[in-house]
Amino acid sequence: MSETIGLVFIITGLAFDFLGCLGLVRLPDLYNRLQASTKCVTFGTCGIMVGIFIMNGFTGMGIKALLCAVFLLLTAPVSAHAIARAAHIAGFKLWEKSVCDKYQEDKGKG
């Protein structure tokens, strides 16, 4: 039973990982690509980790997988934030159909 549930989690995770990579290729600029990669890849990888935990239960391997998921959730947003901020400061333009850029406006003032 737990084998099946774990497999379902792992397959869902893989599907989200795949969608994240697809977004990385299809979306127009760096910021939108970061959206796809941070959300879908974090969630997908966490799904795989939870699947491993469900399959193995409270053993060394299962607990380590769960801890991996927690650390991933804590660190992935930080790296995304760092990349986006660095890109913006380096003058990387938004996609031309973007609606607004309040950050650029405020930086211009300061």
Next chain:
Amino acid sequence: MKSRILSFILSLIAWLILTWSVDWQHLLIGLLASIFVSWAVGDLFTENPWKFKDPKRYLWAVYYIIILIWEMIKANLDVAYRVVHPGIPIKPGIVKVRTKLKSDAALTYLANSITLTPGTFTIDIDKENGFLYIHWINVVSEDIDKATEVIVQKFERILEKIFE
């Protein structure tokens, strides 16, 4: 000093969970590593150790994690839909939102939660004035109040109870 003791206890717990076996070898290495970590981190870990004593904060944290996971599932389905849709229906932009939170920990968690949820991620924080700059994959409103209401408020209410 209290901050160091707290970081020592937390890193020891993390170590014990990671090894998942209690014998003296693991425990000895864990103790040494935790002492080193708490020494290296110093007083940076928390400014107000008394906040850890209040059990209500932990209950709110559990509630917060449930809300966050639910929002993450919605976010992922939303972004996945935008990715597979042939027309790529996105309308990106960087908006500015307001926040009432003041402490470093609360702001960190707010920024991280925003990054993990529907089509938004934090680019920069202006701590003095309490502004966040957020890249939004589907801009609903450029207005600062409306954007604050949509993006920030559902997390802010709970984080206020946990960290402030």
